[in-house]
Amino acid sequence: xxxxxxxxxxxxxxxxxxxxxxxxxxxxxxxxxxxxxxxxxxxxxxxxxxxxxxxxxxxxxxxxxxxxxxxxxxxxxxxxxxxxxxxxxxxxxxxxxxxxxxxxxxxxxxxxxxxxxxxxxxxxxxxxxxxxxxxxxxxxxxxxxxxxxxxxxxxxxxxxxxxxxxxxxxxxxxxxxxxxxxxxxxxxxxxxxxxxxxxxxxxxxxxxxxxxxxxxxxxxxxxxxxxxxxxxxxxxxxxxxxxxxxxxxxxxxxxxxxxxxxxxxxxxxxxxxxxxxxxxxxxxxxxxxxxxxxxxxxxxxxxxxxxxxxxxxxxxxxxxxxxxxxxxxxxxxxxxxxxxxxxxxxxxxxxxxxxxxxxxxxxxxxxxxxxxxxxxxxxxxxxxxxxxxxxxxxxxxxxxxxxxxxxxxxxxxxxxxxxxxxxxxxxxxxxxxxxxxxxxxxxxxxxxxxxxxxxxxxxxxxxxxxxxxxxxxxxxxxxxxxxxxxxxxxxxxxxxxxxxxxxxxxxxxxxxxxxxxxxxxxxxxxxxxxxxxxxxxxxxxxxxxxxxxxxxxxxxxxxxxxxxxxxxxxxxxxxxxxxxxxxxxxxxxxxxxxxxxxxxxxxxxxxxxxxxxxxxxxxxxxxxxxxxxxxxxxxxxxxxxxxxxxxxxxxxxxxxxxxxxxxxxxxxxxxxxxxxxxxxxxxxxxxxxxxxxxxxxxxxxxxxxxxxxxxxxxxxxxxxxxxxxxxxxxxxxxxxxxxx
Numbered sequence: 092x093x094x095x096x097x098x099x100x101x102x103x104x105x106x107x108x109x110x111x112x113x114x115x116x117x118x119x120x121x122x123x124x125x126x127x128x129x130x131x132x133x134x135x136x137x138x139x140x141x142x143x144x145x146x147x148x149x150x151x152x153x154x155x156x157x158x159x160x161x162x163x164x165x166x167x168x169x170x171x172x173x174x175x176x177x178x179x180x181x182x183x184x185x186x187x188x189x190x191x192x193x194x195x196x197x198x199x200x201x202x203x204x205x206x207x208x209x210x211x212x213x214x215x216x217x218x219x220x221x222x223x224x225x226x227x228x229x230x231x232x233x234x235x236x237x238x239x240x241x242x243x244x245x246x247x248x249x250x251x252x253x254x255x256x257x258x259x260x261x262x263x264x265x266x267x268x269x270x271x272x273x274x275x276x277x278x279x280x281x282x283x284x285x286x287x288x289x290x291x292x293x294x295x296x297x298x299x300x301x302x303x304x305x306x307x308x309x310x311x312x313x314x315x316x317x318x319x320x321x322x323x324x325x326x327x328x329x330x331x332x333x334x335x336x337x338x339x340x341x342x343x344x345x346x347x348x349x350x351x352x353x354x355x356x357x358x359x360x361x362x363x364x365x366x367x368x369x370x371x372x373x374x375x376x377x378x379x380x381x382x383x384x385x386x387x388x389x390x391x392x393x394x395x396x397x398x399x400x401x402x403x404x405x406x407x408x409x410x411x412x413x414x415x416x417x418x419x420x421x422x423x424x425x426x427x428x429x430x431x432x433x434x435x436x437x438x439x440x441x442x443x444x445x446x447x448x449x450x451x452x453x454x455x456x457x458x459x460x461x462x463x464x465x466x467x468x469x470x471x472x473x474x475x476x477x478x479x480x481x482x483x484x485x486x487x488x489x490x491x492x493x494x495x496x497x498x499x500x501x502x503x504x505x506x507x508x509x510x511x512x513x514x515x516x517x518x519x520x521x522x523x524x525x526x527x528x529x530x531x532x533x534x535x536x537x538x539x540x541x542x543x544x545x546x547x548x549x550x551x552x553x554x555x556x557x558x559x560x561x562x563x564x565x566x567x568x569x570x571x572x573x574x575x576x577x578x579x580x581x582x583x584x585x586x587x588x589x590x591x592x593x594x595x596x597x598x599x600x601x602x603x604x605x606x607x608x609x610x611x612x613x614x615x616x617x618x619x620x621x622x623x624x625x626x627x628x629x630x631x632x633x634x635x636x637x638x639x640x641x642x643x644x645x646x647x648x649x650x651x652x653x654x655x656x657x658x659x660x661x662x663x664x665x666x667x668x669x670x671x672x673x674x675x676x677x678x679x680x681x682x683x684x685x686x687x688x689x690x691x692x693x694x695x696x697x698x699x700x701x702x703x704x705x706x707x708x709x710x711x712x713x714x715x716x717x718x719x720x721x722x723x724x725x726x727x728x729x730x731x732x733x734x735x736x737x738x739x740x741x742x743x744x745x746x747x748x749x750x751x752x753x754x755x756x757x758x759x760x761x762x763x764x765x766x767x768x769x770x771x772x773x774x775x776x777x778x779x780x781x782x783x784x785x786x787x788x789x790x791x792x793x794x795x796x797x798x799x800x801x802x803x804x805x806x807x808x809x810x811x812x813x814x815x816x817x818x819x820x821x822x823x824x825x826x827x828x829x830x831x
Contacts, residue, residue, distance in 0.1 A: 354603075680825060
């Protein structure tokens with residue numbers, strides 16, 4: 092018999108392929124290409140490893156030492172589950188277990204020899220063995236009912252430590268991993284059953300234990316169609332994997348039909364951005380033919396928007412990108428304002444310069460009753476942030492989270508100063524990003540009112556448009572977008588949200604946002620419901636990190652102890668259940684007597700990671716001056732580096748250096764967070780508000796914690812935290828004392 096074959100790639104096989112040497116990986120590429128073309132050629136010596144004829148070991152080539160382990164799903168439909176050396180296959184063939192999970196209906200494959208070795212490797216001879224196994228109270232029947240892979244249950248029932256559970260979970264089938272980690276984290280059996288197992292369970296009458304092709308459709312597997320698709324999966328790391336192997340929970344969020352706005356939250360590395368990108372692709376696929384861009388994909392800065400564009404192009408190709416407007420939110424606001432005022436020559440300034448202008452105004456006015464930072468924040472967060480248009484509106488607006496209460500007379504004084512400040516900027520030809528966002532919000536809200544008014548008038552006329560009105564306007568007014576997807580939603584201001592709300596009609600699948608308020612690095616406290624974005628009942632959480640090791644996550648989340656975080660809608664959020672199956676070394680915590688000594692320690696740590704490519708190592712610090720110091724010191728030690736700017740990396744060479752803000756949304760194999768000293772993290776000026784404005788003091792401390800949390804969780808495999816002098820108070824939960 093001759094003819095082509097369908098060859099599918101199992102997710103677990105993809106992880107093994109990434110670890111192969113270049114020569115063997117080339118053999119895999121040649122094998123899959125030739126096997127798909129004709130699986131019956133004599134190029135592929137093969138051996139059935141079971142009497143059922145289901146599992147086969149097939150040589151990658153006539154002279155290859157490696158074997159592809161294939162499950163035969165049908166006559167010419169094969170699933171690649173592993174690639175192993177022929178000796179390993181010969182010695183442990185009887186320990187390779189496979190089957191269809193009777194709960195999830197998915198195909199599962201387990202190397203029991205490897206699983207036992209992984210558990211054994213965690214044993215600590217100095218620690219006495221536990222008397223009672225961890226899952227003794229559950230027993231095998233309940234574990235099987237939760238969907239734990241049945242060949243693994245005898246091993247699971249012997250586990251006695253958290254380390255053993257995590258080691259086994261790292262190589263277990265995905266659903267088994269989820270169940271074991273939830274149970275390990277203390278979740279009760281009933282909650283794991285309801286929230287982990289039930290959503291992916293297959294009805295018994297729909298499960299045929301002999302229908303392997305249907306089971307493959309419920310499994311984490313993808314059909315290999317060409318060389319490029321396989322190379323993309325293997326060589327693009329996490330993103331390559333996520334392009335095709337979405338977790339069932341993520342897949343449901345991507346494809347769900349929402350009745351309105353929806354939100355997905357989750358800690359670092361849980362795949363929020365990947366879900367957003369897949370959601371965009373899904374929305375585009377549902378569009379009718381056309382050449383316009385009815386889908387907006389936005390985020391809070393330029394560099395992240397560029398990264399989203401590159402990833403969406405890789406995920407969906409040019410045909411998807413052609414239907415999506417990809418722009419960061421301030422650029423979008425600028426576009427709206429320029430449409431209204433195309434001749435504007437104002438120069439954009441940052442918040443730091445705006446604060447200096449506030450200070451200068453108060454000095455010139457001889458005003459001593461108000462603090463410049465308070466006024467700057469009030470102007471940003473309340474007046475601009477909520478698009479307040481008039482003095483009377485300011486008297487009525489809610490100032491939630493602002494701390495200091497203002498009576499009517501004080502509000503009148505603040506409004507008068509805000510008007511003088513706005514005039515000052517106008518005379519100087521200056522404007523801030525927040526001013527532009529506020530003006531864009533007002534323009535879009537006005538535009539929305541016109542659209543809704545014309546729609547009401549059209550409905551009153553029985554659906555007929557008023558051609559005279561429409562032609563007189565120069566265009567048929569319509570909403571700018573049909574769908575909006577927002578990444579890093581926690582860092583958008585209220586004005587940004589008002590603008591976005593006005594750009595898309597309220598309705599099914601209108602706004603989809605992903606974010607994590609634990610990673611908020613700007614002081615944008617918003618309640619989406621008050622801005623017309625109702626996400627109640629349409630919020631989901633991702634809890635499993637695929638990027639950062641458990642050891643790094645454990646210490647990073649401890650930094651957040653004592654702080655409460657909102658959920659963008661008036662309630663609280665937490666990282667409860669946030670976890671990782673990846674393991675590595677504990678973060679390095681090291682102090683120095685001086686900044687000069689710390690600089691040498693940074694260089695020494697970078698040198699110790701000599702097996703890691705320099706471009707996969709980063710150093711982040713609190714200030715720009717400290718970043719320059721690190722660059723010079725690394726150069727003195729012969730270590731090339733590149734300092735990140737507001738525009739991104741000038742070149743991708745050497746160790747990446749930058750302030751903590753610069754690393755938002757990035758990831759590195761190894762990360763040094765330096766300068767984590769009291770007075771720098773958090774900065775000393777924050778404590779000046781402890782007694783005068785306690786709420787602001789707590790909010791600024793929380794933001795500083797979040798910034799440190801973001802910096803630490805950029806690390807995938809290795810993290811080092813350095814300080815000089817007195818360590819930051821935030822390190823106390825890690826056992827680092829800031830007391831002499």
